[in-house]
Amino acid sequence: MTTYQAPLADIRFILEHLAGLPEIARLPGCEDASPDLVAAIHDQAGKFAAGVLAPLNPLGDRQGCQLMDGRVIAPEGWHDAYQQFTAAGWPGLSLPLEHGGQGMPRIVSAPVAEMWAAANMAFAMLPQLNVAEAEVLMRAASDELKTTYLAKLVSGEWAGTMNLTEPQAGSDLSAIRARAQPQDDGSYRLFGQKIFISYGDHELTENIVHLVLARLPDAPPGVKGISLFLVPKFLVNDDGSLGEKNDVRAIAIEHKLGIRGSPTCTMSYGDGGGATGYLVGAENRGLEVMFVMMNEARFGVGLQGIALGEVAYQKSLAYARERIQGRDPVSGRNGVAIIEHPDIRRMLLAMRARVMAPRMLAYVAAGWFDIARHHPEPTVRDLHRRYIDLLMPVVKAWSTELGNEVCDLAIQIHGGMGFVEETGIAQHRRDIRISTIYEGTTGIQANDLIVRKIQKEGGDTLQLLIAEMRSVAGQLRANAELAALGDSLADDLDTLEGTLGWLLAAARERQAEVLAGAVPFLHLLGTVCGSWQMGRAALVASTTLQGSSDYLRGIVLLARFYFAHMAPQAAALARIVSAGGATVVGSGEAIFG
């Protein structure tokens, strides 16, 4: 059985030639990201992912987590693996040096996060929560809270959680009912139940630092009355040692389709008189702060789609090369490996294209994060922040939708062996299924893209992006070998721009129709962004580097595959967006049968 190998050649190619690692390593604060160090980090991470995390993955799925006598028991071996993980300093890879992190830019940590998820998605969710919570505390917490909690989260000694969802408040957080009672000492007592809390309880760390959304007394209704609180599992004494257990506990864990190695808990706060918590940020502004954490998490979830696609692809490729079945359809030669069958080969390439295109976009976006944070020019920072805001819904939703398709194709290539659990392929499919749901469903991402990221600013940032993509189309057209790709990209950009015009024009009178096309539009934008990045990759591989290796020649061929198999969706999606909404809204109840 093939195990996961970190895709180091792909990572290096994209970082160096598409995502701008050489330029980012020259930005102030990113100087440590030298080519050698980055390569060493990725090499070490790849070894840890393949050697330590991947072997625990099927075991976590089989054993799951158990709630016994109020304790949540992790799968065998996970505690040990987590100790090694923190000892190696991985939790703080992207976090600032001043809080004990490694200070690496996002462009370096993103591929590492992808590796953790590929090797063991259920495990990888734990350190991802630390990074997100540390970002929240750095931005919004009081110095006192920072002093007490930040270093422990950066080191991974303590774990983090996000407590948002309640039974009546899923995608709609305005319905949150958990409440917080101010105390004389400036702390709060929290009461309420939260559901679907990833790593809500466990004993992998000595303490867990919950971030909890709740309402203060007399808070305004809706989203403007929600505050954010830090609630530790164990209270922390002034000297930093652990004090008594707080009034919070896991009262149930879910039986899930996938990511079974991670405990998804129902958390109860305040059954014994109130859980002690501390306000993070301003009163009633909790959602704004939490959205910082959620945007971090969304990027991470997008990487999960790529990651599970990668491991599913690797296993399918290996299986297709080994499994002997049937005849070559052209030569008639018998007993060939199934990769010789054109449809199997097509599926493998469909998988690789669905991993590589969103990976290119995600790593490029990771570079934008670094530029937006570290570039000396405010206008440059601002532009890249706008690009991130625009495309984060695409990185999250498009990558995960494609990741689901890739894992599904992996089952198809394995045939009956993919449907039995023993091969582990089905687990990847089950695990990845949550990725288009949590941290905002695909529908939520698509609405965010259209309403807040496009319509609200009249499409300005998308126009800037289209102009950048047009320049790539022009470069492709100027290259005899790649001109057809340039024509295709130029056509699809016209289509995209036309659809954008429709989205803006229809906003006032026909907004429900626009929103009925939100998800197809997100796929349209993702598909065109994929053409853009594949086009860039082909230009670099064929022109700049003159196809000087098998790898580079393979990149050009993959770009051709993408343009022939995925790009044609753009025109179909544009038709669906602009003409489909009217058949969705206002068609009454009888249409449902």
Next chain:
Amino acid sequence: MTTYQAPLADIRFILEHLAGLPEIARLPGCEDASPDLVAAIHDQAGKFAAGVLAPLNPLGDRQGCQLMDGRVIAPEGWHDAYQQFTAAGWPGLSLPLEHGGQGMPRIVSAPVAEMWAAANMAFAMLPQLNVAEAEVLMRAASDELKTTYLAKLVSGEWAGTMNLTEPQAGSDLSAIRARAQPQDDGSYRLFGQKIFISYGDHELTENIVHLVLARLPDAPPGVKGISLFLVPKFLVNDDGSLGEKNDVRAIAIEHKLGIRGSPTCTMSYGDGGGATGYLVGAENRGLEVMFVMMNEARFGVGLQGIALGEVAYQKSLAYARERIQGRDPVSGRNGVAIIEHPDIRRMLLAMRARVMAPRMLAYVAAGWFDIARHHPEPTVRDLHRRYIDLLMPVVKAWSTELGNEVCDLAIQIHGGMGFVEETGIAQHRRDIRISTIYEGTTGIQANDLIVRKIQKEGGDTLQLLIAEMRSVAGQLRANAELAALGDSLADDLDTLEGTLGWLLAAARERQAEVLAGAVPFLHLLGTVCGSWQMGRAALVASTTLQGSSDYLRGIVLLARFYFAHMAPQAAALARIVSAGGATVVGSGEAIFG
């Protein structure tokens, strides 16, 4: 929690107005299929499916089957349900009166088979095997075998199995190694192992009648050396009573992603000196006979895609009407049911369209079976046999691919509640996953479609079908209200015909490229057939019946949705078929990274 309700209004509309039930009921041998009796059968079947089978479905999933001390134990309640099922005469519904069946035409039994699968797919596989095996025995078995086995299979007292797959022989049956040794008394002794045998062993019936593919001594290699044998679990005495246990047993059962209520067995034949078997059909012609059974089974699997889509749709619709979350995006009204969100509504309609379009095609094909069997005119019989042969790969593969999409959308609509196992939505997704794999993968179906059903006869039957579809396009164009649908269908038929021309022209020199586009072509043909049937439905509902009910007005609106959301795929798929193959074949190994 909503349970399944048989979609009687949809069934009646399609049978009466699209699939030709009134005409079929006038064919010799089909006279019993009066409107009243058919309605009563469907009503009763719907009650049995909803009342008896559906409640056992989650239970079968949770408990699975156990192999204990050589016995395969079914989930609780299944034995009792099966007794009721046979007592009501359901196993023989479509089988001839002379063998104890009910003699109903396929157009009547197909919706019933859909209901069983919708209520409990794992259970429904058992009676489906009886029907398929009875068809094989009727066509190919000796009178002696028919006398001994047929009535028991028709009544459901005994169960059937299909033993094809071996570890090295999955999609490629030419690699079969199981062997049969002739005995002096005319019987055979069988030796070998078979894997992935659905209902290979159980105690739901007193006997199990295995059909087994194996090789005779000195048989030619490959597919021309495979014979078919009947191997009973218990030998049958001359008086019909059960004799001693045969030398066949289940040695393992699979742990599967879905259909866990059905035992999928590894069967061992001849460990104790040889399992007694009897030749069915001629020596070395077993595969031909078995293909009869497989084609029956393929139609049934296509219905599974529709069935699980239906139940997933029903539950999603109910959930979307109940679940309160968020604001109306246009009015701003708070606390609306999620069906008010345009993207949720779009997903629900995407589900309904993906159930109804393949259902229309499948029921129409069911009617073709009856016409091909019972019509007095040989030319009419022949034409409909050709249509069946052409479109059976589409009914099997397109219906199941769409069924997978529908079940996946059901999870998406349920959000986090779809990802936890407690709601039962995830089970439908897991169950349906096998449907694009067993009885020939989607890739196998697509190759069959292109090579044997189209290229082999120069596309003649498809041309006849295109002409029939063109006439519907013409009728739509002649109708002011539906003219746009007619234009769209006419365009897509041009596209389809152009692609057909390419498939035929490229057959000699570029066949590997053609086959790399086989699955996209199957989707193209399915999509256009869906437009054809949706167009017919809209014509009937709007013109013939003058939109005289909410239901009929809903059908017209659903057709509009289909043309706006699914038909646009046709052009994209055609581009992929004709230009995509070249980027798949001959691109070497470097493209895999």
